[in-house]
Amino acid sequence: MRYAMTVILPVAGLVLGWILRWIYARFQLTASEQKAVRVKQDAIKEAEAQKKEILLQAREQLIQDRNQQERENRERRAELQRFEARVNKKEELLDQKSQDFEKRDREAAQRAAEMDKREAVMKAEEEKLRSELERISGLTAEEAKALIIKNLENDARHDAQALLNKIDQEAQLTAEKKAQEILITAIQRIATETTGDLTVTTVSLPSDEMKGRIIGREGRNIRTLETLTGVDIIIDDTPEAVVISCFDPVRKEIARVALERLITDGRIHPARIEEIVQKVTREIQQKIYEEGEKALFDLGIHNMNQDGLKAIGRLYFRTSYGQNVLTHSKEVAELASLLAAEVGANRELAKRAALLHDIGKGAENDSDQNHAEVGAEMARKMGEDPKVVNAIAAHHNDVEAQTIEAVIVQIADAISAARPGARRETVDNYVKRLENLEETAKKFEGVEQAYAIQAGRELRILVNNEKIPDNQVKDLAKQIAKQIETDLRYPGRIRITMIRETRIIEYAR
Structure with a gap:
């Protein structure tokens, strides 16, 4: 009995558990079905609402369209x-114009008929007069025509000779005026800046302590x-x-660049100085070639050898009476080209000779000859045209000019050197710079x-302490410094000291 109970009880428990689980699952299924029904109903309602909204929007859009x-x-x-009205108006105008044209055609036809009648009458009268003239003069119409032509030819020859004499006299009287007009035309088309003649260069230092390091x-x-540079360095x-x-x-440029780099680098001793000077010398030589190439490119001159490039580029570092020689040579080349075009000479030959006319000033060797002779010899060695060599040698009348282009180079050189402001004295530049500094500052209120x-x-x-308060002095100093930087050209930097109840210092760098 005990064994039977041991077997029956677990089986009954399993059956009971299965029944409870089935009941729970059935309950869950029922709840899910109800939820699905609700979801379906909600979806149907939402779809109906959206359908109505879409229909409403479509109806509104249809109404708007x-x-x-x-x-x-x-x-x-x-x-x-409006178009129909314009067409009708144009039709009316066309009708009116058509009527006017018809009326004019009728009038023209009437006038043509009258002219024909008058022409017939005039021909009859002309024949009558011709017959009468032939009877009176005893000449036929052909003979009279030949006589008139001969008289007209004689009169024309006389008038033409008188006109030629007058033109020749006027040409002699106006030759000088015409030459002046040609020169003025060429000058007006040239505008070149010039630089000051400097035999000294100022190098700015970060502080006076650097002077001792430079001396060593x-x-x-x-x-x-x-x-190493062949210059004199003045420390005062x-x-x-x-x-x-x-x-x-x-040499001065090599020394300036080398010194500025040594100051920036900070390592100033003989070995470093030699290294920097050698490097800067190579760079300056490269700069010489670049300036020569740039001058040739700007002027459109080709087929120049390396010696010519170097000779032209060295002029970039040369000045003559306050005028940069390379700038002067380029200006003379442009003037010579314009003058050659005005008088019908060879423009390319004149331009080339004008660019090379002062290469003797950049010669590295010392010679007792003047720069025109040295330049002519350099051009001859470079294989330049003999006409170019003659123009270089003759531009200061050391030799006789053999071509019109040589004379043009003389004229262009004189124009470039003699025009106002091209060449000035160094003292004048110095005084003018000081005056410009003071005048620039005085312009401010x-x-x-x-x-x-x-x-x-x-x-x-x-x-003025009544017009400028303390809080505006610094701004005024900045404005003056900015104005100086914009308007003036000067070496180094300029320290600006404002004096009032307090002193404000600004630098124009």
């Missing part, structure tokens, strides 16, 4: 009506730099600046006086 179509139809009808122990640094009481003096502008001191490296400005 219909209204738009009606407006367009009305506009088209109005446009058609027992002066070895400055001696090395002067020996001028604040934050040293001066490089040399009559050879190429509130400035009472301005004084350029320290050779133009400092500008001291006295400010």
Whole structure:
């Protein structure tokens, strides 16, 4: 009995559990079905709502489209009506013009008939007069015509000779005036800037302590730099600046660039100086070639050998009486080309000779000959045309000019050198620069006086304390510095000192 109960109880438990699980599953299925029904009903309701909304939107869009179509139809009808009115008006005008043309045709036909009648009458009268003239003169019409032509020919020859004599006299009287007009035309088409003649260059220093480093122990640094570059370096009481003096502008430029790089680098000793000078020398030589190529490109001159390029490029570092020689040579070349075009000479030959006319000034070798002779010899060695060589040698009348192009080079050289402002004295440039500094500062409101001191490296400005308060002095100094940077050209930098109750210092860099 106990064994039977042990077997029956687990079986009954399994059966009971299965029944409960079936009941729970059935309940879950029923709930899911109800939920699905609700979801379906909600979806149907939402679909119906969306359908109604879509139909409503479609109906509104249809109404809008219909209204738009009606407006367009009305506009088209109005446009058609206006077009029809214009067509009707044009038809009326055409009808009117057609009537006018018909009326004019009838009048023209009447006038033509009248002219024919008059022409017939005149021909009859002409025949009658001709017969009478032949009877009176005793000459036929052909003989009279030949006589008249001969008289007209004699009169024309006489008038033509008188006219030629008059033209010849006028040409002699106006030859000089015409030459002046040609020169003026050429000059007016040229506008070239010039540079000042400088035998010294100023190098700015970050501080006066750098002067000692440039000099070096027992002066070895400055001696090395002067020996390698062939210049004189002047270190005096001028604040934050040293001066490089040399009559050879190429050497002066090498020294300036080398010194600026040494100052920037900070390592100043003989070995470093030699390294920098060699590097800068190579760069300056490259600069010479580049300037020569640029001059030839600007002027459209071709077929120049390397010696010619170098000779032209060295002129970039040369000045003559305040005028840069390369700029002057390019200006002379342009003037010569214009003058040659005016008088019908060879433009290319004149331009080439004009560009090379001063290459003797850039010669590296010392010679007792003047620059025209040296330049002619250089051109001859470069294989230039003998006409070009003659133009170079003759541009200062050292030899006789053999071609019209040589004379043109003389004229263009004189124009470029003699025009106002082309060549000025160094002292005049210096004084003018100081005056420009002071005048630039005085243009600002509130400035009472301005004084350029320290050779133009400092500008001291006295400010009116009633017009300019303290909080505006600094802005005024900046404005003056900016104006100087924009309007003036100057070496180094200029220190601007504003003097009022306080002093504000700005630099124009």
